Amino acid sequence: MGIRTGDQYIRGLKSRQPEIWLQGKKVTKVCEEAVFRQPIHEIAKLYDMQHDEKYQAKITHICQETGERVNNAFLVAKTPEELQAKRAIYEAYAEATFGLMGRTPDFLNIVLTSLYSNASFLEKYNPQWAENVKNYYKYVRDQDLFLTHAIINPQNDRSKSSHEQNDVYTHLGAVEETPEGLIVKGAKMLATLAPITDEVIIYSFPGFKPGDERYALAFAIPIDTPGLRIICREPMQDGNRSVYDHPLASRFEEMDAVLVFNDVLVPWERLFLYNNVEAANLLYPKTGIGQQPAHQTGVRGLLKLQFATEVAMRLADSIGVDVYPNVQNILGELAQSLESVRALLRTAELEYETLPSGELMPGYVQLETIRGLLPKLYPRAIEVIQIIGAGGLLMSPTDSDMEHSELAADMEKYYAGRDGISGTDRVRLFKLAWDLCGEAFGQRLLQYERYYTGDPVRKLAIFYNNYKKSHACTMVDDALSVFAAKSASQREQVL
Numbered sequence: 001m002g003i004r005t006g007d008q009y010i011r012g013l014k015s016r017q018p019e020i021w022l023q024g025k026k027v028t029k030v031c032e033e034a035v036f037r038q039p040i041h042e043i044a045k046l047y048d049m050q051h052d053e054k055y056q057a058k059i060t061h062i063c064q065e066t067g068e069r070v071n072n073a074f075l076v077a078k079t080p081e082e083l084q085a086k087r088a089i090y091e092a093y094a095e096a097t098f099g100l101m102g103r104t105p106d107f108l109n110i111v112l113t114s115l116y117s118n119a120s121f122l123e124k125y126n127p128q129w130a131e132n133v134k135n136y137y138k139y140v141r142d143q144d145l146f147l148t149h150a151i152i153n154p155q156n157d158r159s160k161s162s163h164e165q166n167d168v169y170t171h172l173g174a175v176e177e178t179p180e181g182l183i184v185k186g187a188k189m190l191a192t193l194a195p196i197t198d199e200v201i202i203y204s205f206p207g208f209k210p211g212d213e214r215y216a217l218a219f220a221i222p223i224d225t226p227g228l229r230i231i232c233r234e235p236m237q238d239g240n241r242s243v244y245d246h247p248l249a250s251r252f253e254e255m256d257a258v259l260v261f262n263d264v265l266v267p268w269e270r271l272f273l274y275n276n277v278e279a280a281n282l283l284y285p286k287t288g289i290g291q292q293p294a295h296q297t298g299v300r301g302l303l304k305l306q307f308a309t310e311v312a313m314r315l316a317d318s319i320g321v322d323v324y325p326n327v328q329n330i331l332g333e334l335a336q337s338l339e340s341v342r343a344l345l346r347t348a349e350l351e352y353e354t355l356p357s358g359e360l361m362p363g364y365v366q367l368e369t370i371r372g373l374l375p376k377l378y379p380r381a382i383e384v385i386q387i388i389g390a391g392g393l394l395m396s397p398t399d400s401d402m403e404h405s406e407l408a409a410d411m412e413k414y415y416a417g418r419d420g421i422s423g424t425d426r427v428r429l430f431k432l433a434w435d436l437c438g439e440a441f442g443q444r445l446l447q448y449e450r451y452y453t454g455d456p457v458r459k460l461a462i463f464y465n466n467y468k469k470s471h472a473c474t475m476v477d478d479a480l481s482v483f484a485a486k487s488a489s490q491r492e493q494v495l
């Protein structure tokens with residue numbers, strides 16, 4: 001089949017009935033539920049972009065194996081041009097969502113592509129797992145499916161490993177093998193967009209200990225598999241808020257969910273890893289499923305930071321405060337942050353690694369630096385928006401006020417900005433800014449940037465340890481070599 005349209009994506013959603021819980025109720029028709037309606041529409045637009053002649057040549061390609069047109073996220077890049085073709089899809093989807101939707105379909109499609117191209121890692125443990133991954137990649141690519149993922153355990157007692165939790169099936173684990181497949185039970189989180197996806201893929205960060213064998217799992221199943229329960233968090237918008245009052249929150253809310261598996265059957269052909277702590281711990285570092293998606297998250301993060309920076313600049317300009325050096329300083333700081341991330345991304349693409357398979361992987365140090373910086377730079381950008389917008393962020397009237405004839409004159413007079421910025425323009429801009437920096441929606445976006453790729457604290461420590469291994473600190477040795485000279489006169493000669 002190859003690339004789907006938005007309509008085909010929506011028809012796929014309508015054809016299934018996953019068990020979704022939202023505010024104490026079961027959602028039976030996901031496409032008709034107000035909370036999901038607009039996000040579904042935003043994802044559908046991304047699918048439609050694949051058919052839009054403005055984008056098609058940039059974000060899709062003809063698959064050599066099938067002759068069908070497929071998304072560039074499924075490309076195993078072997079040339080710098082192919083790496084750029086992958087960047088093009090990340091950029092197009094991030095631009096369409098202002099970088100505010102983190103788990104657009106390209107994200108997990110890259111994870112899967114990386115698993116596929118590094119399936120030889122699994123082959124060492126079990127050739128069938130490698131075969132299953134390859135077949136699944138082709139299935140998702142050719143059906144153009146949308147995946148969610150849940151890779152962490154519920155937050156029960158983090159000081160204990162999975163097998164030490166109070167109940168053996170608190171964390172998702174294997175129950176029994178049957179002729180049809182493996183029965184699994186327990187919970188995983190934090191499956192963003194789960195209610196509006198087609199399938200879920202399960203794998204884990206490293207950290208398994210001996211005794212955790214039953215939890216060492218990787219597999220993928222349809223989102224409506226019997227026994228799989230999706231428990232949504234409280235929505236940050238009810239789906240009925242006006243676009244005028246909440247221009248971002250009304251469009252880009254990404255629902256997050258806990259997945260509970262009640263004796264769910266995972267068919268053998270969908271199992272990618274099981275009962276092997278070593279393989280589960282090495283899966284992440286050895287298959288590129290951290291590094292390849294970091295290219296997508298780097299591009300998306302850059303656009304999100306750019307968007308926040310532009311909002312801050314426009315706010316300052318709209319009320320004439322960017323004439324003050326203190327405001328210019330914090331805006332200059334944001335611009336420099338943005339340009340640093342842009343430069344890092346460019347360097348990551350230029351300084352790629354070539355894997356033994358010939359696949360190119362953007363530079364680890366640069367991508368990981370972006371990952372380490374964004375949890376600091378993005379919250380700072382949000383803080384700058386709050387500082388510049390100040391009290392004005394809290395005084396925006398509603399759509400109904402703006403529309404009311406009795407209030408019209410007041411709206412234009414008292415809500416106007418500097419010369420040339422009308423009351424309507426200023427209120428619209430401030431509402432956009434408040435969605436980003438004040439609303440629960442905006443707070444989630446901030447939390448996302450901190451945690452979307454794991455705990456930044458532990459990630460930075462891992463980065464340092466890797467960095468230390470590859471940096472011998474030879475400059476210090478050079479400087480210390482002066483002490484190798486035996487006498488003071490010899491040392492003077494060295495100098």
Ligand SMILES: Cc1cc2nc3c(=O)[nH]c(=O)nc-3n(C[C@H](O)[C@H](O)[C@H](O)COP(=O)(O)OP(=O)(O)OC[C@H]3O[C@@H](n4cnc5c(N)ncnc54)[C@H](O)[C@@H]3O)c2cc1C
Binds near residue numbers: 103151152192452455
């Ligand atoms: C908005 C959002 C969307 C997300 N989307 C997804 C998704 O789609 N799929 C998915 O699988 N995950 C997703 N995540 C989850 C993300 O992977 C986790 O939030 C992240 O891995 C951190 O895990 P945690 O939240 O359980 O925090 P914890 O690991 O419980 O950490 C809590 C605190 O304790 C500290 N801590 C915990 N353990 C240790 C330790 N061993 N050593 C030192 N300090 C420790 C941490 O530094 C942190 O401060 C999302 C998260 C957010 C916020």
